[in-house]
């Protein structure tokens with residue numbers, strides 16, 4: 001199928017597919033997610049909180065109706081929905097020093113959301129806040145989390161700098177007993193886990209990493225005491241310093257321009273290039289703002305979700321780099337006819353994808369002056385194989401004389417020495433290494449959460465899930481009464497993560513409110529309902545595999561090892577739009593089919 005790219009180079013899909021396969025194959029490794037090092041033990045300092053001083057306190061003894069592990073958007077939105085349903089006795093427990101979750105931890109320079117602020121920031125209408133720009137910075141998002149907290153008077157419902165170490169079901173009392181690293185004793189009728197799916201930083205397993213004697217930190221714990229400055233930049237502490245940043249994903253591309261501005265020399269170490277599309281940040285359109293009618297935000301959120309997760313939407317209200325491709329696919333779906341209609345739609349999607357990626361590669365040629373650097377920065381995979389990223393300053397960074405792209409051609413860094421890193425035969429002396437190497441995905445849930453949950457009969461969730469990953473709607477587990485999980489496996493994995501959290505919070509509040517109404521406070525999913533949901537998830541799990549098999553490795557496809565079995569522990573295979581429909585239908589029926597409610 002001949003077509004023309006923006007470089008005016010004729011390409012055809014067969015050639016492109018072959019190139020994508022070649023780029024994928026040279027990155028596939030046998031160790032998959034095991035290539036990464038856990039930020040524990042000798043590496044635990046990578047997870048220390050650099051933002052808030054540690055406050056000593058005596059252990060507390062406390063009883064509450066709902067304990068929520070996590071005070072990010074998951075914990076906050078659950079508290080909001082519970083409060084709206086008349087359930088106010090809530091306690092959020094978080095390792096962090098304050099609210100915000102991922103937006104508390106990630107404060108690196110240039111941090112910003114890559115989807116429209118009107119879609120991403122929850123509860124805009126309810127809080128009366130309209131973002132001043134189409135994209136929000138990390139600081140604005142953190143401030144919005146605090147705004148929600150104040151609006152719903154949740155400030156005194158949190159216990160910070162406290163890590164849950166275990167939650168244990170007590171059959172006699174029908175309560176969860178929650179232990180913490182502060183020696184607290186907390187009892188709760190309901191336990192909600194809102195730990196976040198990508199909250200544990202990971203490090204690349206580069207030989208010699210432990211022996212580096214220079215300065216080092218992970219982007220999710222930015223060390224401003226070393227770099228100087230703030231999330232707005234001004235990293236004057238880097239004057240005279242040779243810095244390496246390892247990782248060019250969504251995080252790496254956002255902070256690289258800020259490092260480049262102040263380091264004596266910056267080495268951007270690349271294993272796989274990101275596909276960097278235009279961002280076009282602008283002030284909120286006043287006329288558009290004036291035209292908004294009540295319900296506008298949910299309409300935008302639903303429209304974004306429908307377009308990006310296989311739902312149906314007749315128009316694109318978002319019109320950004322996320323929805324562009326799906327809009328093209330939806331248009332193809334309207335005109336596709338005959339027995340091969342599905343093939344026509346798939347082909348139209350592939351062509352639109354190729355055009356978008358050609359546009360992205362063409363932009364690199366247009367911006368980056370050195371042709372070899374430009375060539376090395378080009379991503380060769382389909383748009384949604386990796387997190388799509390948007391930036392209007394990253395590529396320009398490579399025109400600076402103090403910046404070197406160290407392209408490893410898919411191999412990664414070969415070794416780290418006491419004062420340098422090595423790629424191939426070349427040694428690069430550096431004073432500081434910044435790890436923009438991402439977060440654990442696909443490792444055991446309990447390892448990422450940092451605590452086990454012990455249910456009925458003393459069975460741990462870790463042990464149960466080691467046998468087989470099973471849930472009901474991704475949210476409840478047989479043998480674990482009154483437990484609700486906010487997580488993405490066998491549940492929605494939407495691009496707009498806050499949307500999934502809000503829907504989960506809505507369901508939790510509805511179930512708990514029902515239990516109170518009928519005065520049957522104990523809730524447990526039946527074995528039969530759990531089995532049926534797991535079987536259904538198995539039926540749809542395979543939907544993801546054909547697309548991700550052709551992708552270059554990354555956390556989206558478990559580093560190239562997304563098997564049918566592994567996909568069971570991934571997001572609902574029919575897509576987030578379908579999942580929300582399942583949940584809406586289930587909640588709408590009002591009988592909570594599959595759950596057993598009983599008195600304590």
Ligand code: NDP
Nearest residue numbers: 112113114204247248249250251271272387412413437438
């Ligand atoms: P990622 O996992 O996306 O990226 C990790 C980077 O480290 C990749 O470039 C990876 O290369 C590289 N890497 C890993 N091992 C090595 C090695 N041995 N040598 C060299 N490079 C290596 O993490 P991010 O922190 O960038 O992003 C994680 C997620 O956080 C995003 O996908 C998104 O969900 C979220 N995020 C959201 C933002 C937003 O705007 N909403 C902004 C920033 C992050 P390779 O690709 O080859 O594996």
